[in-house]
Amino acid sequence: MESMSNRQVITHNIQSPIVTVPGSKYLANRYIALAAIATGTTQLRNLPQNDDIEAALDAITQLGASVTEISPGVVDIEGIKHYSLAQTAEINCRDSGTLSRFITAVASNLSTEVVIDASQQMRQRPMQEVSQSLRELGVEVGSDTLPIKLKGPIKGGYVELDTSRSSQYLSGLLIACLKAKADTTLRLKGKTVSSSYIQLTKNAISLFGGVVEEVSNTELKIPAEQSVSAASIDIASDVVSSSYFMVAGLLAETSVTLKAFDFNSPQGESKFYQVLQQMGADIERTDSQLTLRYQQPLKGIEVDMGDMPDVVPTLVVLAMFAQGQTYITNIAHLAFKESNRIVDLCDELNKLGANIEYDDDSIRVTGGQKLTLHKLSSCHDHRLAMSFALLGIKMPGIVVTDAQAVEKSFPRYWEFLETIGIQTQVVDAS
Numbered sequence: 315m316e317s318m319s320n321r322q323v324i325t326h327n328i329q330s331p332i333v334t335v336p337g338s339k340y341l342a343n344r345y346i347a348l349a350a351i352a353t354g355t356t357q358l359r360n361l362p363q364n365d366d367i368e369a370a371l372d373a374i375t376q377l378g379a380s381v382t383e384i385s386p387g388v389v390d391i392e393g394i395k396h397y398s399l400a401q402t403a404e405i406n407c408r409d410s411g412t413l414s415r416f417i418t419a420v421a422s423n424l425s426t427e428v429v430i431d432a433s434q435q436m437r438q439r440p441m442q443e444v445s446q447s448l449r450e451l452g453v454e455v456g457s458d459t460l461p462i463k464l465k466g467p468i469k470g471g472y473v474e475l476d477t478s479r480s481s482q483y484l485s486g487l488l489i490a491c492l493k494a495k496a497d498t499t500l501r502l503k504g505k506t507v508s509s510s511y512i513q514l515t516k517n518a519i520s521l522f523g524g525v526v527e528e529v530s531n532t533e534l535k536i537p538a539e540q541s542v543s544a545a546s547i548d549i550a551s552d553v554v555s556s557s558y559f560m561v562a563g564l565l566a567e568t569s570v571t572l573k574a575f576d577f578n579s580p581q582g583e584s585k586f587y588q589v590l591q592q593m594g595a596d597i598e599r600t601d602s603q604l605t606l607r608y609q610q611p612l613k614g615i616e617v618d619m620g621d622m623p624d625v626v627p628t629l630v631v632l633a634m635f636a637q638g639q640t641y642i643t644n645i646a647h648l649a650f651k652e653s654n655r656i657v658d659l660c661d662e663l664n665k666l667g668a669n670i671e672y673d674d675d676s677i678r679v680t681g682g683q684k685l686t687l688h689k690l691s692s693c694h695d696h697r698l699a700m701s702f703a704l705l706g707i708k709m710p711g712i713v714v715t716d717a718q719a720v721e722k723s724f725p726r727y728w729e730f731l732e733t734i735g736i737q738t739q740v741v742d743a744s
């Protein structure tokens with residue numbers, strides 16, 4: 315990983331930019347896991363190049379899949395042929411929550427021992443819903459936090475799964491249990507958070523010919539030993555990466571056009587532009603292109619962001635410049651991200667003189683405060699780093715520390731900012 319670097323936003327001159335963001339890491343994570351258990355060779359095009367996706371490709375290689383880079387952003391993945399290996403496989407999930415949860419489940423299909431580890435930060439994030447479920451499905455699982463040593467295969471059966479802290483546990487099990495030795499029934503208990511991500515997973519499974527039966531709203535059945543078939547896919551653009559450019563345009567009081575916008579995505583964040591529309595942004599859309607235009611001062615709103623967890627930092631930064639209050643609800647699960655995206659996000663922004671209150675499940679921003687420059691830490695959270703940098707449009711000179719955290723999902727972020735007219739530079743830590 316790149317060593318810690320700080321970024322300063324120097325100037326901006328944003329004039330109605332047109333942006334095409336890279337492919338979706340959310341879709342890529344699913345397609346990579348499915349390609350690993352598919353028969354044949356899957357081709358993925360427009361694959362985003364970032365730390366999480368690199369880690370995912372390395373991980374499936376450790377499990378016996380074979381990855382060939384055809385050209386930048388195009389890979390062929392030949393699925394695992396033998397579910398037993400000559401020696402223990404070791405996987406490093408780095409900072410990726412999605413990979414940690416997905417690969418722990420997928421690796422449980424092997425009859426060989428697998429050791430799954432991750433960064434210090436990821437080691438702190440919850441895994442026990444996955445480890446306990448896998449045990450109940452017949453897998454030997456050594457611990458409930460990373461590093462986890464396990465040995466499969468998944469026998470199948472019945473499991474009650476708590477999805478109140480993350481939907482990723484369910485997504486991982488849905489994919490992995492396609493290969494279980496007997497049918498698997500998953501009953502969901504607790505409130506399911508980030509539920510739109512489950513639809514994203516189900517759609518990806520269908521694309522590879524897999525079947526998940528919906529017995530009821532809270533019960534899913536996965537028939538055993540499915541033959542999952544390789545696919546050839548152009549990955550749609552990342553709906554969360556696009557949020558930074560939307561907000562950049564609004565903060566600069568101009569328009570922004572996003573090309574190849576994934577309007578059909580079931581992912582909650584694909585509707586973020588509608589939240590901005592409610593705040594007063596003008597929206598124009600064609601089949602594949604979205605334009606947001608600043609027309610009037612934005613107004614605070616009350617909004618349930620339970621299904622849009624990853625754009626909450628983007629929204630909070632914008633809300634600081636909107637009139638009145640923005641009340642963001644249903645976000646308790648943000649405590650379990652790369653940082654505590656309630657506490658860390660708000661505490662950092664309040665250092666500027668913002669008026670942001672929060673509790674376990676909500677954030678209330680009172681816009682229009684007088685702000686003064688203060689160095690902000692990304693808390694090693696890429697979404698905080700990218701959102702905080704946008705403050706430079708209103709507060710040139712702002713410094714974000716630990717800014718290389720963007721490598722996790724969007725290493726070319728600074729280059730993209732430059733292209734739309736926002737200059738940043740690396741500055742030293744003092």
Ligand SMILES: O=C(O)C1=C[C@@H](OP(=O)(O)O)[C@@H](O)[C@H](O)C1
Nearest residue numbers: 340412480481482508511623647
């Ligand atoms: O399944 C996925 O790809 C993800 C689900 C969400 O997590 P939670 O379900 O933990 O909220 C989201 O925040 C994360 O970035 C990616």
Ligand SMILES: C=C(OP(=O)(O)O)C(=O)O
Nearest residue numbers: 409410411412413624651
């Ligand atoms: C929370 C995120 O990812 P993950 O859970 O995969 O680490 C994210 O990308 O904002």
